[in-house]
Amino acid sequence: MFTGIIAGVGKIRGKRNVGGGLAFDLEADFPIADPEEGESIAVSGICLTAYNIRGHHFTADVSPETISRTKLGTLGPGDSVNLERALRLADRLGGHLVSGHVDCMASVTSKKEVGNYTIFNFSLPVEHGRYIIEKGSITIDGVSLTVNSCGRGTFSVSIIPHTLKMTTLGLLKVGSMVNIEVDIIGKYVEKLLAPKDGYAENAKDNLNPGFLAQHGFI
Numbered sequence: 001m002f003t004g005i006i007a008g009v010g011k012i013r014g015k016r017n018v019g020g021g022l023a024f025d026l027e028a029d030f031p032i033a034d035p036e037e038g039e040s041i042a043v044s045g046i047c048l049t050a051y052n053i054r055g056h057h058f059t060a061d062v063s064p065e066t067i068s069r070t071k072l073g074t075l076g077p078g079d080s081v082n083l084e085r086a087l088r089l090a091d092r093l094g095g096h097l098v099s100g101h102v103d104c105m106a107s108v109t110s111k112k113e114v115g116n117y118t119i120f121n122f123s124l125p126v127e128h129g130r131y132i133i134e135k136g137s138i139t140i141d142g143v144s145l146t147v148n149s150c151g152r153g154t155f156s157v158s159i160i161p162h163t164l165k166m167t168t169l170g171l172l173k174v175g176s177m178v179n180i181e182v183d184i185i186g187k188y189v190e191k192l193l194a195p196k197d198g199y200a201e202n203a204k205d206n207l208n209p210g211f212l213a214q215h216g217f218i
Helices: 062-068 163-167 184-193 208-215
Strands: 007-016 019-030 040-043 046-054 055-060 080-085 104-114 117-123 137-139 143-151 156-161 177-182
Touching: 019 062, 019 080, 055 117, 137 156, 177 184
Parallel strands: none
Antiparallel strands: 007 019, 007 080, 019 055, 040 046, 040 080, 046 055, 104 117, 104 177, 117 156, 137 143, 137 177, 143 156
């Protein structure tokens, strides 16, 4: 489990095909203190298992499933990634609960400077948009952010200078792809309110304000 508060930026130093998937050699811009072989590290929002951890360096394998759902397969040596080590129970929960299991990718449709802030607009598959709410939480390339506004298959965020400086979000431009993890709470609510006989295809149609009011959620 993670919080979406990025510890630092890493560089991909190596990429190779291994057993149908990929293996990445990464270098963090911070020392990986008290390493535990096999610990989880979020790489641009993707929970990966780290091994061969030495100082700033570690290796992680990427499965075909992860390659199909994220932008990781498009990255290579020299590219930058956001890094976060797994949450300790004693840590401050500065962002929100992030599983590191990416739901989909989104693309940057616009980038605009407003004073000291940068406003990004994104488009994503419509089926994932129902989990995004105004002023709710969303994870973009592993960074916990607050949703400014949202529409059908679109949403926007406002990013402060510190976040742009400390993460790879400052490198984004129109057309860039990002990894998206929606707030996990919405998915649990949908599952709990779905028909008890399984995953009905029309479950999302049943989840509406009237249904929520009837069951005491609003």
